[in-house]
Amino acid sequence: MQRDTRQRRAIRTALKEAGHPLSPKELLELARQDVTSLGIATVYRNLRALEEDGWIEAVELPGDPPRYEVAGKGHHHHFHCRKCDRVYEVEGCPGNLSSVTPEGFELESHEFVLYGRCDACAA
Amino acid sequence: MQRDTRQRRAIRTALKEAGHPLSPKELLELARQDVTSLGIATVYRNLRALEEDGWIEAVELPGDPPRYEVAGKGHHHHFHCRKCDRVYEVEGCPGNLSSVTPEGFELESHEFVLYGRCDACAA
DNA sequence: GTCGTTGCAAAGCGTTTGCAGCCTA
DNA sequence: TAGGCTGCAAACGCTTTGCAACGAC
Numbered sequence: 001m002q003r004d005t006r007q008r009r010a011i012r013t014a015l016k017e018a019g020h021p022l023s024p025k026e027l028l029e030l031a032r033q034d035v036t037s038l039g040i041a042t043v044y045r046n047l048r049a050l051e052e053d054g055w056i057e058a059v060e061l062p063g064d065p066p067r068y069e070v071a072g073k074g075h076h077h078h079f080h081c082r083k084c085d086r087v088y089e090v091e092g093c094p095g096n097l098s099s100v101t102p103e104g105f106e107l108e109s110h111e112f113v114l115y116g117r118c119d120a121c122a123a
Numbered sequence: 124m125q126r127d128t129r130q131r132r133a134i135r136t137a138l139k140e141a142g143h144p145l146s147p148k149e150l151l152e153l154a155r156q157d158v159t160s161l162g163i164a165t166v167y168r169n170l171r172a173l174e175e176d177g178w179i180e181a182v183e184l185p186g187d188p189p190r191y192e193v194a195g196k197g198h199h200h201h202f203h204c205r206k207c208d209r210v211y212e213v214e215g216c217p218g219n220l221s222s223v224t225p226e227g228f229e230l231e232s233h234e235f236v237l238y239g240r241c242d243a244c245a246a
Numbered sequence: 247g248t249c250g251t252t253g254c255a256a257a258g259c260g261t262t263t264g265c266a267g268c269c270t271a
Numbered sequence: 272t273a274g275g276c277t278g279c280a281a282a283c284g285c286t287t288t289g290c291a292a293c294g295a296c
Binding site: 003004006024065 | 271
C-alpha cells in the first residue's frame with residue numbers, strides 16, 4: 001500500500017463515513033459514488049491491504065461473509081438487526097467467561113453477537 | 124424426507140456418533156466409511172432436509188462455513204479450538220445481556236463463541 | 247411400479263488471480 | 272518513467288441444481 005489512488009481514497013472515505021461495518025458489496029456501491037468505474041476486485045484488494053496495514057478490521061458474524069470497519073476502537077461487540085440487516089457496535093462485555101470455559105480448556109478470546117431490532121426498526 | 128436410505132442412515136449415524144458439530148466435508152468423509160459411493164450433493168441435500176425436520180441444527184461460527192449438530196440440546200454455546208479447529212459445546216451462558224444492549228434496541232437472541240485451546244491441544 | 251432419492255456434471259455465487267494498460271509519485 | 276494499482280475476465284472453492292438412473296416402500 002504505497003500510492004494514494006482515487007479508488008483507495010473513495011474506499012477509505014466510505015468506511016469512515018458509514019460509521020458501521022460494511023460488506024464488500026455495500027462498500028462498492030458507496031465508493032462508486034466517487035469513482036464510478038470502481039471494480040469489485042479493487043475493493044477486495046484494498047480491503048486486504050487496509051487490513052494488513054491495520055487500518056481496518058474484519059467483523060465476522062456467524063453465517064455472514066465478513067464486513068469491515070475502521071480499526072482502533074478497542075474491545076467491543078456487535079448488534080445485528082434482523083430487519084434491516086445492519087450491524088451496530090455495542091460497548092461493554094458480559095464478562096464472566098471463565099465460568100463457562102470447560103475444565104482443561106485454555107480461553108484466549110471470545111466473540112459475542114446480539115440479534116434483534118435496532119432502534120430505527122423497532123419503532 | 125420420507126425414505127430411509129443407506130445414505131441418510133450413514134449421515135445420521137455419523138452426526139450422532141461424532142458428538143460435536145461437523146462440517147459437510149467432515150460428514151462426507153465419515154459417512155463414506157459406510158457408503159463409499161456417497162456424493163457431496165447428497166450430503167448437502169440431507170443436511171437441508173434434516174434441518175427442516177428439526178433433526179439437526181446449523182452451528183454458525185464467525186468466518187466459517189456452517190457445521191451441523193444433532194438438535195434438541197437446549198441453549199448452549201461453542202468453544203472453537205484454534206489448534207485442531209474442532210468445535211465443542213459448552214454449557215452455561217454469561218447472561219447479563221440487557222446491560223450491553225443499546226437504548227431503544229430490542230434484543231431477541233444472541234450468539235457467543237469462545238476461542239482458545241481444547242484440553243487435548245493445551246496439554 | 248411409483249416416485250423420493252442418488253450421483254454426476256454443470257451452474258451459481260462470492261472471492262481471488264493473471265494480465266495488459268493506467269496513473270501516482 | 273517505473274512499477275504499484277486498476278479493471279476486466281478467467282479461475283477457484285463451496286454450495287446448489289438438472290437430469291437420468293436407482294431403490295425403498
